[in-house]
Amino acid sequence: PENHAVSSQKLSSMERSSATPHFLFVTTPMQGHINPARRLAARVMASMPGARVTFSTAVGGHRLMFPSLATPDEETVDDAGVLYAPYSDGFDEGFRPEVHGMATYKERARAVGRETLSAVVAGLAARGRPVTRMVYAFLVGWAPHVARVHGIPAALYWIQPAAVFAVYYHYFHGHEALIASCANDADPDAAIELPGLPPLRSSALPSIVCITSPEHPHYLLLDMMRDLFLVLDEYKPKVLVNTFDALEPSALRAVAQFELVAVGPVVPDEASPSSTDLFRRDDGKGCMEWLDTKPARSVVYVSFGSILSMSKRQEEETRRGLEATGRPYLWVARKGAGVVMEWCDQVKVLSHPAVGCFVTHCGWNSTLESVTSGVPMVAVPQWTDQPTVAWLVEARMGVGVRARADGEGAVDRGELQRCVETVMGDGEAALGIRAQADLWRWRAEQAIVGGGTSESNLRAFASELCS
Template identity: 40%
Template sequence: MADEKERRHQHFLVVAYGAQSHVNPARVLAHRLARLGGADDGSILATLSVAVAAYCNMFPSLDATTDGVISYVPYSDGVDDVSLPRDIADRARRRRASSESLSGIVASFADRGQPVTCIMCTMVSPPVLDVAREHNIPLAIYWIQPATLLAIAYHYFHGYNELITSHANDPEYEVCLPGLTRPLQIRNFPSFFIDVSGTERAKAFIEVFQELFEYMDLWRPKVLVNTFEELEPNVLAEMKQHLDVFTVGPMVRSPMETQIHLFTHDNIDKESYMEWLRAHPDESVVYVSFGSLVKFSKHQIDEIVGGLRQCGRPYLLVLRRDGIEDDQSHSLVENTQSQGMVVDWCDQLEVLSHSAVGCFVSHCGWNSTIESVVSGVPIIGVPLMFDQPTNIYLAEKEWEVGIKVERNSDGVLTGKELARCIELVMGEGAEAKVIRERANVLKEIVQATSDTGGSAERSLRDFVKTIQES
């Protein structure tokens, strides 16, 4: 019996980069893994590990080690703040410190009789590669972006890098990549693959991605992708020829599950904006949020607020104080007219799930994009960096559930353009009706995928089985 218990025991250590866009899907994955083992038998354990700085934001009291489903443990990068590495030497020091800290966590679990049987990382984490090799633990890559981004990254490092970088300054140039249904314009590539500025940050992105794909070529780890077959069938079929891919998405928590916020958010604020939403008719509210990283100038905030007022529809605007370059600009919207409500942060999934929301003006990070798809809410894309240009391309051209705004020659989203896009999506024109119909169709597909016993759960069980047998 003891041998049987040991054979069934699985412990997944999920290591997430300390940003909201990584923590959210990592926590959902850890929860789903733990629940595969059943409520009481303990056959599958899951632990989420984030850097100390993120852990302190998640749990200010520092006394939360479990939520009853998964456990949490911080690791140290030797700095333990939110700063980015200054240079190559600083990056190397932080990698060593992170590797040592994570290695200590793995050893500690082994000493407690809960050995880690698989270590996972969100996208790219060189320290996790180090620890997997040191302890001879199976590694899985958790690709928290769409499969299309996985294909772009894979082919960039397998023969297409020179073609892409040589046309980085030609936004209209089209590149044909295997698995994509149509040529992709340079403007729609992830920003880190067309950044030829030569800065330390640009070089660091390419170096860590290159190391990851070299590792995958050599060791062929399992790759879990936060998408589902019906969303990206062609590109998934292509990538499965090169990598051991498991589609486990959409990795979106249930609206009934609690959310961990890295930004100030309390129940008093939540009740206030939810009560405001409840006072509005179905599909009447414009929800606006640009994620956790972007900062806007006073002029850009003026244009956004002006466009929202111009369109004449009620709006809920998320505007973080630390996301504004000039704090005085916050006074422009803090005491806005009755048409709109402005909040510092919100429970986005609960807002999107509310029947009053008719469209989502978003930066189009993958979490926001997939939450919009899950909720059946059309999206108006204002991409800025990273994977965002590709995500809105998918939403607009491949799935037809949204549109992309056009900035002016100074790179500013004007109020007039924003109002035009809102009316195009929320109005009664033919295009608006198609977008809303497509959004509802995808929502129904997602529900079937996400149901108990659906394709997402089956794929995750298949992944766990491969780890058990390895």
């Protein structure tokens, strides 16, 4: 019925080539997915001034992005001309595992998402704005089905490192037992060699590959990732990756079955917004004024992202470790004791000359923002791709050190103090790390300036429908 209902909306390749380029970006209502997708959408629009761009996330996220709308699902347009048209994932009040149950999310989000995103696409076509290309982030793996029904080419936007894509690909294509065995090996020197990648220790593997039971609290994420790769095998879309050639030359070519195209680092610039924060509390002006009073490279900036909350013990160890350094620190968190601020514009903070170190959970967005600001890092990875990102920070780029967690997964105060001093002190190690941070900032800048590898890749992608 769905195929029949929208068959009249399908575009032939000839019709697509003559239509105004119209990119539809689709993502889950999560901060770490919305930000890089919005930024890439803005870059596409900047590289093709005549193109249309529509951004679609679930109603639950849309209403947090735009709290002043008359209704939660009302469309709106931003200053750059991007249209925001939400779909529904069946959880318009927001998904809460304790209320809805984890088991219900995947099937309901897929069924309702397919139907309502299809309605968004059909509605745009009916208004004379037919979509000519869909770009989807990785937790809406059902989106290419909608694109196919409407005859629209789709591309996956992979918002994690290319190395993580390669590990997942090999995990779901014959190496599952081998990777899981390494990930669960108690020997810290246990390592695995996968096609196209350097040897990776168990501590450098993304956390979900250690899951061996459906009872695991994060099994849903592994299950959704498995679905994503099944869909990738079926549809074979182009894969845009938020990385750059100089950083991951081998990983970008580690999966011969797919064309991975580096378009990063996708971080805020003049063309793209800093963020549309779902948790914004104030204008962040206070933290910038406070930074203005501090000497160059003197402040430790601390943030562990917007999803996982810290244990009480980890909060206490972090606070004590920071105080033991004797250095001023700016700690941003949404909850918990010892919080300096609930929100700040992270890109502005990292760009401030007073910031000398970033203690980070190694979310990929945060890491790229730190790299492009030339700020050294103390890596405190928690889950998903973060252990692999910490490996890139420490072993690949040399722009920081990784804090070692204890048997309970916490970083104690002494270890945190040691890491901060290693990065911010006057020793040879600190000088080397700062030099590497400057080098990688330059390499990242070169990738996205006019004629750079990532800028050229994105421009080619954006214009290929018009050739």
